[in-house]
Amino acid sequence: MTEAIVSYKDVYKSFGDTEVLTGINLDINPAEKVAVIGPSGSGKTTIIRMLMTLEEPTSGDIIVDDKNLWHMEKNGELVPANEKHLRQVRGEIGMVFQHFNLFPHMSILDNCMSAPIHVQKVSKKEAKERSIEMLEKVGLGDKLDNYPNQLSGGQKQRVAMARALVMRPKVMLFDEVTSALDPETVGEVLEVIRGIAQEGEMAMILVTHEMEFARDIADRVLFLDNGVIAEQGPPEEVLENSTNDRLQSFLHRFRT
Numbered sequence: 001m002t003e004a005i006v007s008y009k010d011v012y013k014s015f016g017d018t019e020v021l022t023g024i025n026l027d028i029n030p031a032e033k034v035a036v037i038g039p040s041g042s043g044k045t046t047i048i049r050m051l052m053t054l055e056e057p058t059s060g061d062i063i064v065d066d067k068n069l070w071h072m073e074k075n076g077e078l079v080p081a082n083e084k085h086l087r088q089v090r091g092e093i094g095m096v097f098q099h100f101n102l103f104p105h106m107s108i109l110d111n112c113m114s115a116p117i118h119v120q121k122v123s124k125k126e127a128k129e130r131s132i133e134m135l136e137k138v139g140l141g142d143k144l145d146n147y148p149n150q151l152s153g154g155q156k157q158r159v160a161m162a163r164a165l166v167m168r169p170k171v172m173l174f175d176e177v178t179s180a181l182d183p184e185t186v187g188e189v190l191e192v193i194r195g196i197a198q199e200g201e202m203a204m205i206l207v208t209h210e211m212e213f214a215r216d217i218a219d220r221v222l223f224l225d226n227g228v229i230a231e232q233g234p235p236e237e238v239l240e241n242s243t244n245d246r247l248q249s250f251l252h253r254f255r256t
Contacts, residue, residue, distance in 0.1 A: 011060030035214035038224035094164035154185030
């Protein structure tokens with residue numbers, strides 16, 4: 001049995017009186033590709049935002065590469081993690097957001113070099129070499145000196161992917177990365193993600209509404225509904241053969 005790279009153990013999350021995740025138990029294996037689908041408000045984005053320490057679980061544990069993310073040991077007891085611990089464990093994880101989050105005043109190359117230099121403390125030379133390699137991987141090796149406002153939406157999203165990959169994470173998170181793009185640029189971004197997935201080196205969690213893409217890329221599909229994992233399994237089982245009424249209703253809107 002492979003040791004999970006990420007484990008959620010009885011995780012709950014509430015915003016005020018609204019419970020958005022209810023007792024999530026989930027293991028993600030190294031190099032596994034997991035697509036997360038479900039209606040708006042089902043808790044999909046919250047699951048990955050907790051991994052990036054952007055949201056804190058109300059209760060439960062999240063384990064990353066055998067380290068507790070939100071708690072640390074002190075004098076033999078588990079206590080809430082401090083910022084240093086969070087930063088250290090979070091260093092194993094990369095995330096690509098819906099809206100790129102690029103620094104507008106920095107070139108594409110500098111956008112990618114910044115985190116390795118300031119977070120991982122690598123040399124400027126190594127950061128530049130890594131960044132050029134990743135920008136070439138996503139098809140933007142000719143845009144190193146351009147600024148974000150000179151790029152299309154699809155190109156900006158590819159820069160965001162390169163910037164995350166430069167950090168060499170063990171887990172990559174994708175949060176509806178095509179939802180803010182024009183339809184004609186969706187394909188180019190999905191192709192890049194497909195290429196990253198086929199290399200097979202890192203675990204990936206993809207929150208997506210692209211059902212065909214989920215079918216192609218995922219080892220496992222999770223269907224979230226009202227804060228619980230209502231269905232999970234291989235893509236063909238979940239997307240084609242499920243008898244779950246809520247899932248059937250959800251998938252119906254994507255069928256023509």
